[in-house]
Amino acid sequence: MIEIKDVHQSYGKGKVLDGVSLRIKENAITAIVGANGAGKSTLLGVITRILPMISGEVFWDGFNLKQVKSREIAKKIAVLKQTQSLNIRINVADLVEFGRFPYCGGRLSDADKAKVEQALDYMDLQLIRDKFIDELSGGQRQRAFIAMILAQDTPYIFLDEPLNNLDIKYSVEMMKIIRKFVTELGKTIVLVLHDINFAAAYADYIVAMKDGKIAGEGPVLDMISPEILNGIFDHNFHIVEHDGKKVCLYYDNESRRKHGGYTHNHDSEHVSRHGDEHAHNRGDGFARRNDDKKGRRHTV
Amino acid sequence: MEKQRRVKSSSKRTAIIFGILFIVIAASVLVYIYSRTFAKSNRLGLPMTKLAFDSIMARALPALIGMSIGGFLIAVMSQAFQTATESRVLTPSMIGFDSVFVGTQTIIVFIFGASSKIFSNAYINYLISAGAMVIISMLMYGMVLRKNKNNLVFLLMFGLVLSGIIRSGSSYLQLIMDANDYMQVQAATAVTINNMNTRIIYLAAPIMAATGLAMILRHRTYDVIALGRVNAKSLGINYDREININLLLIAIGMSITTALIGSLAFLGLLAVNISREIFKTHRHSVLFLGAGLFAVIALVFGQAMVELLQAAVPLTTIIDLLGCSYMFYLILKENKKV
Numbered sequence: 001m002i003e004i005k006d007v008h009q010s011y012g013k014g015k016v017l018d019g020v021s022l023r024i025k026e027n028a029i030t031a032i033v034g035a036n037g038a039g040k041s042t043l044l045g046v047i048t049r050i051l052p053m054i055s056g057e058v059f060w061d062g063f064n065l066k067q068v069k070s071r072e073i074a075k076k077i078a079v080l081k082q083t084q085s086l087n088i089r090i091n092v093a094d095l096v097e098f099g100r101f102p103y104c105g106g107r108l109s110d111a112d113k114a115k116v117e118q119a120l121d122y123m124d125l126q127l128i129r130d131k132f133i134d135e136l137s138g139g140q141r142q143r144a145f146i147a148m149i150l151a152q153d154t155p156y157i158f159l160d161e162p163l164n165n166l167d168i169k170y171s172v173e174m175m176k177i178i179r180k181f182v183t184e185l186g187k188t189i190v191l192v193l194h195d196i197n198f199a200a201a202y203a204d205y206i207v208a209m210k211d212g213k214i215a216g217e218g219p220v221l222d223m224i225s226p227e228i229l230n231g232i233f234d235h236n237f238h239i240v241e242h243d244g245k246k247v248c249l250y251y252d253n254e255s256r257r258k259h260g261g262y263t264h265n266h267d268s269e270h271v272s273r274h275g276d277e278h279a280h281n282r283g284d285g286f287a288r289r290n291d292d293k294k295g296r297r298h299t300v
Numbered sequence: 301m302e303k304q305r306r307v308k309s310s311s312k313r314t315a316i317i318f319g320i321l322f323i324v325i326a327a328s329v330l331v332y333i334y335s336r337t338f339a340k341s342n343r344l345g346l347p348m349t350k351l352a353f354d355s356i357m358a359r360a361l362p363a364l365i366g367m368s369i370g371g372f373l374i375a376v377m378s379q380a381f382q383t384a385t386e387s388r389v390l391t392p393s394m395i396g397f398d399s400v401f402v403g404t405q406t407i408i409v410f411i412f413g414a415s416s417k418i419f420s421n422a423y424i425n426y427l428i429s430a431g432a433m434v435i436i437s438m439l440m441y442g443m444v445l446r447k448n449k450n451n452l453v454f455l456l457m458f459g460l461v462l463s464g465i466i467r468s469g470s471s472y473l474q475l476i477m478d479a480n481d482y483m484q485v486q487a488a489t490a491v492t493i494n495n496m497n498t499r500i501i502y503l504a505a506p507i508m509a510a511t512g513l514a515m516i517l518r519h520r521t522y523d524v525i526a527l528g529r530v531n532a533k534s535l536g537i538n539y540d541r542e543i544n545i546n547l548l549l550i551a552i553g554m555s556i557t558t559a560l561i562g563s564l565a566f567l568g569l570l571a572v573n574i575s576r577e578i579f580k581t582h583r584h585s586v587l588f589l590g591a592g593l594f595a596v597i598a599l600v601f602g603q604a605m606v607e608l609l610q611a612a613v614p615l616t617t618i619i620d621l622l623g624c625s626y627m628f629y630l631i632l633k634e635n636k637k638v
Contacts, residue, residue: 048533048534049533050529050530050533050534069536070533070536070537070538071536072536073536074534074535074536075536077534078534079530079533079534080530080531080534081530081531086526086527086528087386087387087388087526088526088527088582089576089580089581089582090581090582094582098523098524098527098531098535099535101520101524101535101536101537102535102536105520106520106523106524107520148531149534152534152535
């Protein structure tokens with residue numbers, strides 16, 4: 001079990017994490033959501049020791065992580081940053097082999113090699129195992145990195161914005177794989193997500209952050225409600241239910257109200273098509289309006 | 301089955317390339333010895349006696365050893381530095397490591413005088429310059445490199461300015477110091493591969509060999525560091541400690557190679573990139589050895605050619621010219637990518 005106690009972190013004068021305490025739910029997907037600069041990625045970095053912290057403690061099964069050797073932590077906790085490009089020529093199979101480094105220091109035994117093959121099979125990478133990473137598409141590259149941390153064979157996996165730079169198709173594929181990690185392999189997953197709807201659709205728990213503090217946490221169905229989300233994102237949310245899951249509509253609330261708005265439990269096609277359209281067409285307007293709002297707040 | 305065949309063929313290819321490289325090195329060594337002995341005697345119309353041969357070899361052999369180990373180490377250090385900074389362009393000398401050597405020499409003489417033991421005793425002198433370089437490089441890394449890893453232009457500018465400041469500061473000190481001291485500093489810092497400081501070869505060779513070996517033995521760690529900070533940490537590398545060890549080794553190695561064979565700014569860049577292009581691998585065991593051998597060939601063969609053809613252009617100039625053009629190409633290419 002991973003437990004975070006009263007973690008503080010700041011860059012320069014601004015506080016990025018302000019007394020964060022959290023217990024991570026086992027064998028489940030926890031999504032950390034929040035606006036830009038709320039401290040989501042910093043929290044993830046601090047838990048996984050990628051980033052230093054000013055004060056606070058992270059415990060794993062009662063051990064203070066500060067006192068555990070890096071090698072041993074790497075057998076329990078794996079972390080992956082958003083899709084990345086590498087400066088080196090390396091093929092998929094060799095990259096996945098690095099997942100065994102905490103166990104063998106680079107000298108792979110037959111057991112290690114078997115784990116690598118398993119990871120390649122699981123992520124469906126056997127056909128492209130000899131391809132160089134820089135020749136792959138974004139989705140394939142992401143799968144190769146996920147295979148690496150799968151070979152690392154850790155009970156805990158932390159992912160920082162795993163859907164960044166991925167098309168919708170690959171994003172959904174990625175979330176399904178992550179779901180399979182929990183149901184089939186019994187892993188515990190924590191991920192930072194930008195899109196609240198991906199969190200609503202795939203996460204079990206949601207941790208919402210605002211201004212370096214935890215603004216709320218709980219099971220996904222409790223958290224996806226206008227009362228909670230409006231405060232976290234400073235924006236008006238409209239929630240519809242579909243197939244027992246909640247979907248947030250946050251595109252252009254004014255015009256929807258004018259047209260009578262949506263009623264709950266819409267048929268799926270209508271909602272999703274409409275949602276997508278709005279996402280593309282109104283994306284800019286949404287951002288600009290948000291800026292206006294911020295500007296106003298500053299002058300007041 | 302097919303995979304095994306592919307692995308076999310690629311490691312076979314690597315072995316063949318290494319074989320060729322070793323043959324080329326052996327040939328270069330022979331050509332180098334020939335150029336300094338028989339070619340010279342032919343040119344001068346003198347017979348090549350056993351005595352003359354021995355006396356030439358007594359000077360050529362230390363030079364050969366210095367060039368080989370020095371060139372090899374420069375390439376290994378450049379590769380390690382590029383891995384740690386995740387860059388294909390930077391090398392230690394580019395951010396001013398070798399000008400630090402000139403600076404420390406000047407300051408030692410300025411403060412203690414050329415006749416003092418601290419300067420004239422090669423061991424004490426080396427310890428002090430290496431120590432100064434270790435401290436300066438650690439400071440530099442802590443303040444500049446760590447935060448600006450991805451800002452290539454800034455780092456190059458920083459290196460340029462740093463070496464500019466140190467060099468002009470040194471020449472100012474040299475200007476106001478005693479004439480005799482000045483001559484001594486000049487002799488210690490105007491080292492090139494033509495004018496090697498063979499006086500310290502028996503101190504330098506073991507240190508250089510040990511530094512190079514330490515880096516090569518750590519090749520698996522470098523493999524992981526090359527994946528970037530986050531991945532390396534996730535895989536259980538104590539990243540900050542490893543980077544500090546790396547810098548420490550580079551500071552030790554740079555101070556001793558600069559003292560022995562002088563500054564070779566672009567040799568490392570060329571050797572590292574050639575080996576990377578040819579071997580197309582991420583394994584540092586191969587990359588280190590490959591880059592090192594290319595550097596040895598460039599130095600020994602190049603020096604042999606310069607002697608043989610009685611070229612008026614020193615080898616360093618040729619290497620700098622090639623390396624400089626290649627660096628332009630790299631920078632332009634990197635710019636296009638962004």
